[in-house]
Amino acid sequence: MTQLLQKMVDNERGLVDRGIFVDKDLYQQELEQVFGRCWLFVGHESQISKSNDFSAAYMGEDPVLTCRDSKGKLHAFLNMCRHRGNRICRADFGNAPSFMCTYHGWTFSTDGKLVGVPGFKEAYFEELDRSQWGLVETAQIASYKGLIFATWDKQAPSLVDYLGDMGWYMDMILDRQDGGTEFVSGSQKWVINCNWKFPADNLSGDNYHFPVTHGSALLSRQTRAPSRTPGGWNDGWAVSPGNGHGVVSFGGGSGYGSGRSSTAGLPQDPSTQHHLQHIGEFKQRLGVIREAAAGTGGVFNIFPNCSYTETIRVWNPKGPQKTEEWLYLLVDKNAPQDVKDFIRKRQTSSHGPSGNVEQDDMSNWIQCTEAGRTMMGKRYPLNQELRLGQEQTHEAYPGTVTKNPSEINQRAFYKRWAEMMHAPTWSEISISPRTR
Numbered sequence: 001m002t003q004l005l006q007k008m009v010d011n012e013r014g015l016v017d018r019g020i021f022v023d024k025d026l027y028q029q030e031l032e033q034v035f036g037r038c039w040l041f042v043g044h045e046s047q048i049s050k051s052n053d054f055s056a057a058y059m060g061e062d063p064v065l066t067c068r069d070s071k072g073k074l075h076a077f078l079n080m081c082r083h084r085g086n087r088i089c090r091a092d093f094g095n096a097p098s099f100m101c102t103y104h105g106w107t108f109s110t111d112g113k114l115v116g117v118p119g120f121k122e123a124y125f126e127e128l129d130r131s132q133w134g135l136v137e138t139a140q141i142a143s144y145k146g147l148i149f150a151t152w153d154k155q156a157p158s159l160v161d162y163l164g165d166m167g168w169y170m171d172m173i174l175d176r177q178d179g180g181t182e183f184v185s186g187s188q189k190w191v192i193n194c195n196w197k198f199p200a201d202n203l204s205g206d207n208y209h210f211p212v213t214h215g216s217a218l219l220s221r222q223t224r225a226p227s228r229t230p231g232g233w234n235d236g237w238a239v240s241p242g243n244g245h246g247v248v249s250f251g252g253g254s255g256y257g258s259g260r261s262s263t264a265g266l267p268q269d270p271s272t273q274h275h276l277q278h279i280g281e282f283k284q285r286l287g288v289i290r291e292a293a294a295g296t297g298g299v300f301n302i303f304p305n306c307s308y309t310e311t312i313r314v315w316n317p318k319g320p321q322k323t324e325e326w327l328y329l330l331v332d333k334n335a336p337q338d339v340k341d342f343i344r345k346r347q348t349s350s351h352g353p354s355g356n357v358e359q360d361d362m363s364n365w366i367q368c369t370e371a372g373r374t375m376m377g378k379r380y381p382l383n384q385e386l387r388l389g390q391e392q393t394h395e396a397y398p399g400t401v402t403k404n405p406s407e408i409n410q411r412a413f414y415k416r417w418a419e420m421m422h423a424p425t426w427s428e429i430s431i432s433p434r435t436r
């Protein structure tokens with residue numbers, strides 16, 4: 001398998017075999033080797049701020065419940081009754097001291113214990129060992145500045161090491177204001193007939209597509225004419241922070257992903273005003289480099305399937321050619337309500353199932369996936385040669401960089417994917433810890 005995977009993901013030449021997007025055996029293997037071992041996003045602390053709060057998520061194809069127990073401790077449990085396997089909770093979020101399965105009534109407390117069994121005395125004669133039939137819990141759970149991640153693998157490195165230098169870039173979004181961030185309640189969910197890796201690779205590093213794919217959306221907003229020249233790309237850096245994560249653009253003054261700078265010359269919306277009003281605080285918390293580079297338009301992907309573009313977006317696999325996207329809106333907790341409302345409206349018009357930006361993306365991802373299935377299409381690899389061999393370090397930005405547009409992050413994403421797919425344990429997977 002190692003040789004086969006190395007052949008399918010050829011980092012030296014920037015080529016990827018389209019079979020990795022459609023092959024059923026590889027898909028089953030990635031559920032085990034990637035989703036079964038990586039740290040995966042399972043919620044935001046604002047969703048479960050009180051004892052006995054819970055929210056639903058997926059880890060790979062497995063439904064999980066993220067919750068605080070009655071003492072406030074964080075847990076993530078497989079949302080599966082230990083009796084027959086029915087889900088113990090069908091709500092997306094709420095507050096409950098216990099979860100009663102709707103099939104036969106087994107009941108579990110928010111710390112995962114089996115606390116209620118109908119007929120325990122009369123029919124089981126108290127012989128059922130309830131201590132052995134509690135909920136299945138993740139091996140590790142941790143929060144990074146509000147975002148909660150969990151892993152099924154007790155050998156996985158700490159979340160801080162797993163994120164590595166990605167944490168330095170995440171701070172621009174999560175730690176720029178006192179009070180941190182929160183989710184606007186609820187989420188959008190929908191199914192896309194594509195492999196989960198296409199959206200993840202897009203959000204990890206595809207500045208290249210923006211002026212072409214989203215040209216019509218830009219025109220409809222009448223903000224600026226789309227340009228298929230370097231002027232339509234971010235003129236900063238594509239950053240590969242290590243460990244398979246990717247930051248699309250950093251430090252540029254124009255184009256996609258440049259944040260506040262991209263609104264130069266345009267009427268200031270409430271979100272931009274909020275940013276400009278708090279620049280002093282952002283600088284103090286993040287330093288000059290990150291404040292100047294961050295803006296409001298960061299785009300990144302945390303390996304494997306958690307992306308950010310003012311929204312947290314999770315690419316839940318549902319089969320080789322099916323992805324269920326869950327989208328949450330992330331805002332500064334202390335931002336005024338009119339700023340939160342403005343961001344919500346802007347995001348729902350551009351992203352989500354009816355967003356004029358995301359519809360363009362989905363159409364491309366579906367067709368790119370389909371190309372791996374057809375008789376002729378699957379014979380030809382996809383190309384990731386953009387700025388191959390141009391990788392360098394930057395004195396101010398942790399990680400490896402190239403100028404934009406670039407496919408440095410696609411190469412890093414599939415390199416990590418192949419590494420996870422063939423390494424039997426975490427001890428054989430390279431980890432770049434955080435450097436600053």
Ligand code: FES
Pocket residue numbers: 081082083084085086101102103104105106
């Ligand atoms: S399946 Fe849950 S109680 Fe039977």
Ligand SMILES: [Fe+2]
Pocket residue numbers: 209210213214357361
């Ligand atoms: Fe896009």
